[in-house]
Amino acid sequence: MITIEEAKWLARELSSVSDVGHSRVLEAAAHASGFRDWNTMAAAAPGAVPAPAAGPDAPLVVPVLRVFDHAIARSFYCDHLGFTWQWEHRFEPDLPVYAEVSLDGRVLHLSEHHGDATPGC
Incomplete structure (x- = not known):
């Protein structure tokens, strides 16, 4: 599975050399990783939700x-x-x-x- 950081980097790179928008690349990366959309992937990423204080x-x-x-x-x-x-x-x-x-x-x-x-x- 592609990480959040890799997806963001890929979106920046592809957006800079093509007419595919940044958000479309992020959505495609999320779908390719098995998520419904980018928001779901970002929320499921390790560290996306801070752990409760102990x-x-x-x-x-x-x-x-x-x-x-x-x-x-x-x-x-x-x-x-x-x-x-x-x-x-x-x-x-x-x-x-x-x-x-x-x-x-x-x-x-x-x-x-x-x-x-x-x-x-």
Whole structure:
């Protein structure tokens, strides 16, 4: 398979000595390599999509799961699955709980708030 760099070089060379346009050569190179079009070939090239960051600079994604009873959720996640209950927050004693559990560096947020993590959204 021709590389992206080779296809670009070929397109420049052929465009400079003929009336075949640069983009047509790129499209032909993509078709010859088995791709639908140049954009598909360029997107599939190694390094075209940056690899996700690893280590301490990686973005943290924390799933928020809707729970309906924090006491039952705490029992399930901590007693049954082995998570640690890290913290919980509520604005007033009779309002919904928002909490965090963790296990082996993985973190989940659990929310009793209506509208958080609504199924089907």
